[in-house]
Amino acid sequence: MFFFSYLNEMDKKWLDLPRYSSEYIDGVRYFLDFAYIMGKPQGYEILCPCARCRNIMWQNRGTLFDHLIGYGYVNGYTIWVNHGERVASDIDDDIDMDDEENCYVDDIDGLLHDKFRGVASEKGRVGESPNVDAKKFYNLLEKANEELYPGCKNFSTLSFTIRLYLLKCLHGWSNASFNALLELLKEVMPNLNIPLSFNKTKSMIRDLGLDYKKIDACPNNCMLYWKGHENDSFCYVCGAPRWIENPQVDSEVENPKVMHKVSAKILRYFPLIPRLQRLFMCAKTAELMRWHEEGRMKDGKLRHPADADAWMEFDHRYPDFSFDPRNIRLGLTSDGFNPFRTMSIFYSIWPVILVPYNLPPWLCMKAEYFMLSLIIPGPQSPGVNIDVYLQPLVDDLKLLWEDGVKTYDAFKKENFQLRAALMWTISDFPAYAMLSGWSTKGKLACPSCHFGTNSMYLKHSRKMCYMDHRVHLPMDHAYRYNSRDFNGKKNIGFHHLC
Helix, strand or coil, X not given: CHHXXXXXXXXXXXXXXXXXXXXXXHHHHHHHHHHHHHCCCECCEEECCECCCCCCCEEEHHHHXXXXXXXXXXXXXXXXXXXXXXXXXXXXXXXXXHHXXXXXXXXXXXXXXXXXXXXXXCCCCCCXXXXXXXXXXXXXXXXXXXXXXXXXXXXXXXXXXXXXXHHHHHHCCCHHHHHHHHHHHHHHCCCCCCCCCHHHHHHHHHHHCCCCEEEEECCCCCCECCHHHCCCCECCCCCCECECCCCEEECCCCCCEEECCCECCEEEECXXXXXXXHCCCCHHHHHHCCHHHHXXXXXXXXXXXXXXXXXXXXXXXXXXXXXXXXXXXXXXXXCCECCCCCCCCCCXXXXXXXXXXXXXXXXXXXXXXXEEEEEECCCCCCHHHHHHHCHHHXXXXXXXXXXXXXXXXXXXXXXXXXXXXXXXXXXXXXXXXXXXXXXXXXXXXXXXXXXXXXXXXXXXXXXXXXXXXXXXXXXXXXXXXXXXXXXXCCCCCCCCCC
């Protein structure tokens, strides 16, 4: 707590001093000490608040010191909120800093609001009774107001259960040890209002929509071990084993080394349907899901994807889908990245994200409405075999398109059949090739020209080049008549396919 008290007393006027002064350099050192103790460093790196990196880039201590001396702090960064400093408030003034850790109050309502945007505040519902899934969710949210034990103010039943489950996941507790802990807690405090077993705890987390499914995959990206292949031990395409051969783990048994089956590759799938249903369990969000039809200004200007020709053509082609504005239009995006933030490790993991475009433009592109659907493991890119990993998502999308799912609308106070359609994908050119199956390199690389692509192979550099882009220039442009710098030909025609 020394740094909190020090910051309250410390004058930060040194931030405005010349960067070569000893006071400024001492202040930078104090900042680094504070950030590495009270912040959340990722290994040896923290966010760099210099005017160049602007709290976006991660740097080690030495580089960060050089940046702060060379470039100075980003303008206005006087409260170090990204490095562990708290924002002062009236409540903080009444709390003894020495007792800060003992005064913690678990903000479960804040967690639920961030996750479900006000669903927890839905009370006094009048109208049609919610369906089974909605009832489970609403009943579960009531546990957020239940005391963990009589007189407890820091935790509710739901918040304590989530915290306990989080500890299990972070520290790798076994299911048996988790059950033993629950039994011990009940013996110590019989009036403790918590689930009695791991299965009931997991059921609560599942009803809240915070879980995901693990699906084993072939290490060569050939197949998923699901549906009719859950019990297979080898890939039926390439014959690769499902399990890592001869893994040995410690166990508290007579034999300290026992055989344990470890999957060679695991796909994480976050079920889509429950998350779409959650959007309609808050009256405010359910109303916004109709904005594209009822709240949008229809003056012919392009302000939202609903104003685009593709959206209008879709409505014209499928009038039964567009009849109910609550039906969801989705966009899909995917790209690979290195999760270890170091280029010395060659690893590429592929998230697949869905975006609901029913919402107004100031919400639909917010991070809280992005729906992480799949986490495709590495270490290499799945390539054109990405469709193998998309199978669980495709099955859900088929169900949502053909039959729909019964969903409770908290705004209309009624149940309806929710349907969804995948309108488009958003990706760079390499990911476009993976998602569409059309090769974006080679002789026929242009997805617009298709078989009319004008390409040329350069035998010395062993690469393909594309010279037909000159057809888009004005007819009197000099490049059209410049044959020496291009392919030796003049280009005075118009490419109708482009």
